[in-house]
Amino acid sequence: MSLLVSYYQNPQLEVRNKLVRLNAGLVRKIAHRMSYQCSESFEDLEQIGYLGLIRAIERFNPQHGCAFSSFAVPYIRGEILHFLRDRSGAVKIPRRWQEFQKRGQKVHEELSKRLGRCPSDQEMAQELGVSMAEWQQICLSHKNRSPLSLDATSSQHFDSHLTLGETLPDIHYQTLQGWEEDRQQLQQALNQLEEKTRIAIEFVYYKGMSRQEVSERTGVSPMTVTRRIQRGLQQMMILLQPAVPNSSTTVPAKAQY
8 A cells, every 4th residue: 555655656667566566466356357258368468457556556646445356346347348449359259168269279289299290180189078070160160250251252253253242232333323323313303394394404503503493594584494493303202202012013902911
């Protein structure tokens, strides 16, 4: 506590490092407990836990009368959990398979030294006491949990290959493509209108002219321009509606149930 008070009053790197060493057991205890709840190694969790301990030391106020261990545990645990959330994949692996995967790493090293070569799936499964089919599923689940590079080959075509990144949809391009399709449909509907009606709509909505300006341009009253626009828009709405199946192809109400 005297070191914590000293660091609070005058933060120094040497004092902070000493506090870290004195509380290293707290980090190891939390990291060891959480290593059984995930597939990450104890060493990695321990290193992350020290970051939480440092933050706790820097933010601890001795004047609040709280025990430092009680104050530091949420920081250490929170830092590790944050690390695990960032590392967790979309594929959730059963805890039993995670334990076998961790044991399999040590067994693989032992068998490799004993046999002088890489062990087969059958030898690994026999050493671990599981079926070969289950061991292959464990290996596959661990492989699928690892992120893929966007430069990885997705498909091969003769002398060229397609990467995973090239197969991902371009949202900006899809948006522009949707706008272009809408524009073409609107233009097709507009072309089916009577010429005077089409001209009135184009002047107002395409060229931004007022109805008075269109009136002077076409030689009709502003009221006539408004009526043409209203009639043209109603006709376009009808033309743009999706086709409705006729009665001969409509499913009877009773058949729907």
